[in-house]
Amino acid sequence: MNILHFWRALWGITGRELRRFVTQRERFISALVRPLVWLFVFAAGFRAALGLAINPPYQTYILYEVYITPGLIGMIQLFNGMQSSLSMVYDREMGSMRSLLVSPLPRWFLLLSKLLAGTFVSILQVYVFLAIAWAYKIHAPWQGYLYIIPALILSGLMLGALGLLLSSFIKQLENFAGVMNFVIFPMFFLSTALYPLWKLKESSPLLYHLAKYNPFSQAVELTRFALYGQYNQEALLFTLAAFVVFISAAIIGYNPSKGMMIKKGGG
Amino acid sequence: MNTSPALSVSDVNFSYGAKKALDGVSFEIKPGQCTMLLGPNGAGKSTLFSLITRLYDTPSGRIELGGHDVKQDTCKALATLGIVFQQTTLDLDLSVQQNLRYHAALHGISGKVADARILEELERLGMIERRFEKVRQLNGGHRRRVEIARALLHKPSLLLLDEPTVGLDVPSRAAIVDYVHRLANTGNIAVLWASHLIDEIYPDDHLIVLHKGKIRAIGSVDAVLQTTGAGQIKDAFFKLTQGDEPR
Numbered sequence: 376m377n378i379l380h381f382w383r384a385l386w387g388i389t390g391r392e393l394r395r396f397v398t399q400r401e402r403f404i405s406a407l408v409r410p411l412v413w414l415f416v417f418a419a420g421f422r423a424a425l426g427l428a429i430n431p432p433y434q435t436y437i438l439y440e441v442y443i444t445p446g447l448i449g450m451i452q453l454f455n456g457m458q459s460s461l462s463m464v465y466d467r468e469m470g471s472m473r474s475l476l477v478s479p480l481p482r483w484f485l486l487l488s489k490l491l492a493g494t495f496v497s498i499l500q501v502y503v504f505l506a507i508a509w510a511y512k513i514h515a516p517w518q519g520y521l522y523i524i525p526a527l528i529l530s531g532l533m534l535g536a537l538g539l540l541l542s543s544f545i546k547q548l549e550n551f552a553g554v555m556n557f558v559i560f561p562m563f564f565l566s567t568a569l570y571p572l573w574k575l576k577e578s579s580p581l582l583y584h585l586a587k588y589n590p591f592s593q594a595v596e597l598t599r600f601a602l603y604g605q606y607n608q609e610a611l612l613f614t615l616a617a618f619v620v621f622i623s624a625a626i627i628g629y630n631p632s633k634g635m636m637i638k639k640g641g642g
Numbered sequence: 643m644n645t646s647p648a649l650s651v652s653d654v655n656f657s658y659g660a661k662k663a664l665d666g667v668s669f670e671i672k673p674g675q676c677t678m679l680l681g682p683n684g685a686g687k688s689t690l691f692s693l694i695t696r697l698y699d700t701p702s703g704r705i706e707l708g709g710h711d712v713k714q715d716t717c718k719a720l721a722t723l724g725i726v727f728q729q730t731t732l733d734l735d736l737s738v739q740q741n742l743r744y745h746a747a748l749h750g751i752s753g754k755v756a757d758a759r760i761l762e763e764l765e766r767l768g769m770i771e772r773r774f775e776k777v778r779q780l781n782g783g784h785r786r787r788v789e790i791a792r793a794l795l796h797k798p799s800l801l802l803l804d805e806p807t808v809g810l811d812v813p814s815r816a817a818i819v820d821y822v823h824r825l826a827n828t829g830n831i832a833v834l835w836a837s838h839l840i841d842e843i844y845p846d847d848h849l850i851v852l853h854k855g856k857i858r859a860i861g862s863v864d865a866v867l868q869t870t871g872a873g874q875i876k877d878a879f880f881k882l883t884q885g886d887e888p889r
Contacts, residue, residue, distance in 0.1 A: 377750075379750065379752075380749075380750030381750075383747045383750050383751070383752065384747055384748050384750060386747060387743070387744050387746075387747020388744075388747070388748075390744070390747075391733065391736070391740075391744045394735075394736060395733065395735060395736070398735045398736075399735065471732070471733060473697060473725075473727055473731055474725075474727075474731040474745070474748075474792075475748070476697060477695045477696065477697065477720055477723070477725055478720065478748040479716075479717040479718070479720040479721035479748075479749060479750075480717060480748065481716075481717065631696055631697060631698055631699040
């Protein structure tokens with residue numbers, strides 16, 4: 376086993392995820408339709424209702440559509456992370472997870488490769504979304520489209536690791552609905568994706584604190600600042616810390632001697 | 643030259659909570675040997691496979707693949723192993739070739755070498771014409787052949803098969819049984835085949851009869867018949883498993 380082996384395996388896992396994504400057209404379309412509906416319908420409806428003060432990284436008054444664009448990028452990555460989690464549970468039930476886990480590579484590397492592959496797929500979705508948003512006249516500085524790449528990698532990894540962690544606890548596919556109710560929705564609505572923190576503070580200090588320390592909020596803010604060429608250190612450190620916690624717990628969850636695999640009776 | 647057994651299992655125990663699934667299981671498989679692991683449902687065959695493949699941790703005892711401890715030296719041990727699971731583990735939405743390339747990548751085989759080996763294995767299994775078809779379009783027998791080709795791509799020294807013929811029609815089953823036996827005889831590869839179908843056993847095979855987590859008999863077909871005093875494997879199996887009759 377050498378570095379070339381690791382590289383080939385990573386390349387193989389990424390290629391497989393990409394091929395699966397391309398062949399599953401419905402998944403690609405639904406991944407795009409969801410944020411676009413929010414952008415075209417929800418944002419248009421709430422544009423008049425929600426006044427936004429000038430807050431960093433913005434330097435002028437902005438339309439609500441502009442505000443929620445980074446939140447919708449986060450939404451794409453959040454759903455992609457959960458989709459990966461769902462596909463891990465599915466793969467485990469169908470057995471194809473076994474063929475990955477019995478490969479002659481360290482399990483942490485296999486899980487990390489899965490995460491990187493999923494993140495790569497989510498970044499492709501984000502850029503297609505941004506292209507449509509651009510045509511809808513939502514423009515960011517051109518450098519921002521490059522600066523967000525590292526932010527997207529980190530937030531994609533963090534959200535994917537959360538999905539991976541959840542998949543190590545979910546026994547059956549049917550239980551996945553619970554994830555939607557108890558993870559995705561609270562994470563999305565209790566965040567800065569749809570409204571800024573100061574708005575939440577006005578209505579409820581508790582919700583404000585929950586949203587502030589929600590890792591998804593931090594990932595959205597990291598992307599928001601990067602899209603406007605700015606660096607948000609707090610968001611970076613918070614997202615990084617959340618990634619480390621989630622991936623460590625997921626690796627333990629998938630460890631045959633420590634994790635949940637035996638309790639589930641299969642790999 | 644590595645003279646270690648292809649598989650060595652020493653005093654392995656495993657429980658699901660209070661229920662003992664494997665109880666002091668020990669055996670060895672040498673290169674070129676085809677060993678049929680017989681046992682009724684719930685005997686512990688799949689648990690044993692999960693321990694050999696390190697899907698489960700081995701809490702007590704020791705398992706070595708090609709001389710490498712699966713617990714201490716997991717990657718080297720797993721590199722010697724080719725596996726066909728009971729359930730199909732192919733990606734149905736990818737083509738035969740894409741599935742095999744994916745497996746080759748996980749074993750660190752370069753694209754060029756992988757493509758050559760894919761052609762070689764598919765040719766031997768009579769599947770070369772189907773390599774661009776999606777797995778979803780293949781019938782059960784052909785999917786199994788692809789899984790065998792996949793298990794052999796990285797040239798393992800031990801091939802594990804967990805009831806690979808379940809659900810297949812008679813000709814597909816016979817073809818796979820024959821192919822794997824020829825592989826063991828001519829390719830110097832060790833085979834451990836979990837089954838509860840007596841007609842899959844060839845006279846030269848070694849047998850391990852597992853029942854309620856314990857090895858009830860081990861040895862050549864003749865040795866097992868002699869030990870049990872039975873005239874046929876079916877009767878020997880019946881005696882050893884006390885009525886849990888195979889098909």
